[in-house]
Amino acid sequence: MRHPKILVLAGSIRGGSINTRLAAAMTKELALADAEVTRITLADYPLPIYNGDLEDEHGVPEAAKTLARLFLEHHGVLIVTPEYNASIPALLKNTLDWMSRRGAVGEPYESPFHNRVFAISAATNGQFGGIRALMTLRPILELGLGATVIPDQLALARAGDAFNRTSSVSEEPAAGTLRRVTSRLVEEAVRYTL
Numbered sequence: 193m194r195h196p197k198i199l200v201l202a203g204s205i206r207g208g209s210i211n212t213r214l215a216a217a218m219t220k221e222l223a224l225a226d227a228e229v230t231r232i233t234l235a236d237y238p239l240p241i242y243n244g245d246l247e248d249e250h251g252v253p254e255a256a257k258t259l260a261r262l263f264l265e266h267h268g269v270l271i272v273t274p275e276y277n278a279s280i281p282a283l284l285k286n287t288l289d290w291m292s293r294r295g296a297v298g299e300p301y302e303s304p305f306h307n308r309v310f311a312i313s314a315a316t317n318g319q320f321g322g323i324r325a326l327m328t329l330r331p332i333l334e335l336g337l338g339a340t341v342i343p344d345q346l347a348l349a350r351a352g353d354a355f356n357r358t359s360s361v362s363e364e365p366a367a368g369t370l371r372r373v374t375s376r377l378v379e380e381a382v383r384y385t386l
């Protein structure tokens with residue numbers, strides 16, 4: 193089997209972020225499933241809040257261009273997001289908005305959201321596991337950006353407790369869901385290596 197390249201990022205840059213911890217746990221599982229994994233933090237790609245005047249004057253910031261190039265270099269992308277007020281954090285939305293601008297990619301233009309496969313997951317300390325963030329993120333990716341997103345997703349509830357006991361997700365049914373998401377993402381990403 194070919195080894196697909198998968199990019200992993202979390203929608204939080206907070207020290208001690210439970211989503212970063214989930215992203216790390218999923219990275220391990222992706223590697224076990226034979227993917228070549230790159231995990232990044234959005235802290236390394238700071239972007240101003242999108243403003244059309246800023247774009248007209250200065251173009252798309254380098255950080256968004258670098259991120260778009262990174263997406264283009266991978267066959268799959270896993271986004272692990274916090275839930276903020278029943279939606280996704282501004283950090284993640286703003287990053288996707290800048291990346292969606294044509295100027296994020298040079299010529300010939302190729303969308304960083306097409307021709308690769310996406311998976312999404314979330315972690316919260318509450319009992320719903322960020323399901324509303326996932327319900328927001330999925331249409332942004334699919335309808336807004338034209339991405340293909342696998343149907344499997346993990347909404348990890350009470351994540352703080354889970355990670356206090358161990359750095360992995362060990363309890364069922366979450367552990368099984370995590371493995372399903374990562375193995376399906378690798379399976380689908382392999383198609384884009386051909």
Ligand SMILES: Cc1cc2nc3c(=O)[nH]c(=O)nc-3n(C[C@H](O)[C@H](O)[C@H](O)COP(=O)(O)O)c2cc1C
Nearest residue numbers: 204206209210211212274275276277278316317318
């Ligand atoms: C502005 C804000 C809004 C939040 N809204 C929600 C919410 O709607 N649902 C939820 O389960 N948790 C909510 N939380 C709690 C987050 O899930 C919690 O802070 C989580 O740890 C953030 O993810 P992180 O640890 O990866 O940074 C909110 C937190 C903040 C700061």
